[in-house]
Amino acid sequence: MTATVALLQLLKTDQNVEYFVVHLTYLLSELFHTDAPPFEKQLGNYFDAAFAPLLMSLITDPTNKEHINSTLLHLKDELKRSPKIQVTLTFVPDADFISKAYALVSKKISNPFVFEFKIDPNLVCGANIAYEGIMYNRSYGSALKDYVYKL
Amino acid sequence: MSAQDIFNVQLLPLLLFVLSFSAFILLTVFWVFTIILGNKQSRVGGLRPTEDSYAAALKTMDEARITSLEIISKAHAKANNIISLATHDDATLNKEYTQRLSKLANYQLHSLKEFTSDFTQEYKDTVKTEADLAAASIHEVSGDLKNKLVSEAGRLMSMLGEDLLNSKDNYDNALKEAFNVARADIEVYKKGKLHDIDTRIIDIVSRAAVEVIGKAMPISEHKEVVYKILEDIKFQELSK
Numbered sequence: 075m076t077a078t079v080a081l082l083q084l085l086k087t088d089q090n091v092e093y094f095v096v097h098l099t100y101l102l103s104e105l106f107h108t109d110a111p112p113f114e115k116q117l118g119n120y121f122d123a124a125f126a127p128l129l130m131s132l133i134t135d136p137t138n139k140e141h142i143n144s145t146l147l148h149l150k151d152e153l154k155r156s157p158k159i160q161v162t163l164t165f166v167p168d169a170d171f172i173s174k175a176y177a178l179v180s181k182k183i184s185n186p187f188v189f190e191f192k193i194d195p196n197l198v199c200g201a202n203i204a205y206e207g208i209m210y211n212r213s214y215g216s217a218l219k220d221y222v223y224k225l
Numbered sequence: 226m227s228a229q230d231i232f233n234v235q236l237l238p239l240l241l242f243v244l245s246f247s248a249f250i251l252l253t254v255f256w257v258f259t260i261i262l263g264n265k266q267s268r269v270g271g272l273r274p275t276e277d278s279y280a281a282a283l284k285t286m287d288e289a290r291i292t293s294l295e296i297i298s299k300a301h302a303k304a305n306n307i308i309s310l311a312t313h314d315d316a317t318l319n320k321e322y323t324q325r326l327s328k329l330a331n332y333q334l335h336s337l338k339e340f341t342s343d344f345t346q347e348y349k350d351t352v353k354t355e356a357d358l359a360a361a362s363i364h365e366v367s368g369d370l371k372n373k374l375v376s377e378a379g380r381l382m383s384m385l386g387e388d389l390l391n392s393k394d395n396y397d398n399a400l401k402e403a404f405n406v407a408r409a410d411i412e413v414y415k416k417g418k419l420h421d422i423d424t425r426i427i428d429i430v431s432r433a434a435v436e437v438i439g440k441a442m443p444i445s446e447h448k449e450v451v452y453k454i455l456e457d458i459k460f461q462e463l464s465k
């Protein structure tokens with residue numbers, strides 16, 4: 075498992091990826107300051123214990139700022155381009171739901187991914203899911219519309 | 226010599242002379258009067274046939290004009306009757322065709338009036354310039370005018386008939402076209418209305434479902450439903 079995949083499994087949603095990328099940007103902006111502390115210290119200022127070791131594992135030479143810069147820029151690009159599964163729900167998902175849902179989908183999909191959640195109360199119940207260009211309409215609202223249109 | 230003798234010898238010839246002269250004068254005056262009267266009568270008698278013919282011709286033309294007006298008025302009334310008998314409810318089309326026919330009739334009446342006026346003037350000119358024209362010739366002229374007037378009225382009548390037929394065809398076509406447009410509009414309206422009703426039904430049922438099912442179910446049950454869905458879905462991965 076690569077560090078990128080491990081990061082996506084931790085982040086789980088595109089919103090978390092965006093926050094993560096913002097923190098990476100701040101980190102990169104301070105990287106070349108003359109009075110900047112060592113990289114490990116800088117890393118600790120922006121990321122908690124769950125993410126810092128993963129990022130550190132990507133850096134082979136913590137004293138080489140050019141290397142750190144190019145590695146983290148590459149990571150930013152990978153995270154931004156990470157595959158997404160769009161899930162439309164009737165409720166706002168909490169962390170427990172996200173974790174369980176991610177675990178269920180990870181068993182079925184080998185590629186790394188993150189969820190992109192949307193809320194639509196008109197679905198009434200269930201969820202509509204889009205992945206790799208395919209729609210999986212599994213909501214009561216969608217079923218109701220299909221039924222009426224076929225009348 | 227007695228008085229009787231004197232009268233017989235001296236006055237008798239004078240008396241005879243006076244009587245003879247008086248008779249001569251009377252005869253002369255009578256003759257002159259007769260000649261003058263004869264001349265006057267012959268002059269008056271020579272003009273009378275021309276004037277009679279002129280009046281007769283004008284009368285003929287007037288009769289022809291009245292007949293033509295009656296023909297056109299009857300045709301106009303017939304046209305209006307045909308339009309009013311047509312089975313329709315379109316007041317606008319009715320009004321339009323009635324107006325068109327009225328304009329047509331007015332145009333033809335105006336044309337006939339101008340035509341009659343022109344020929345009357347021509348006739349008068351003929352009489353003036355050919356004052357010595359014989360009465361028979363005058364009759365021929367009036368006969369020609371009558372024929373021309375009647376034939377012109379007939380031509381206008383046939384024109385009115387053609388226009389009337391065209392108007393009726395146009396009216397029928399316009400009516401059919403109006404019906405087709407109305408039918409198309411109704412179809413569009415029905416489709417739009419049905420779509421609106423469908424949309425409203427979906428909206429009503431959806432809102433009812435949101436209210437009844439969506440809010441009646443606790444979040445935990447919603448989550449369980451989604452878990453079940455995620456378990457059942459067979460994702461198709463295109464890129465690996």
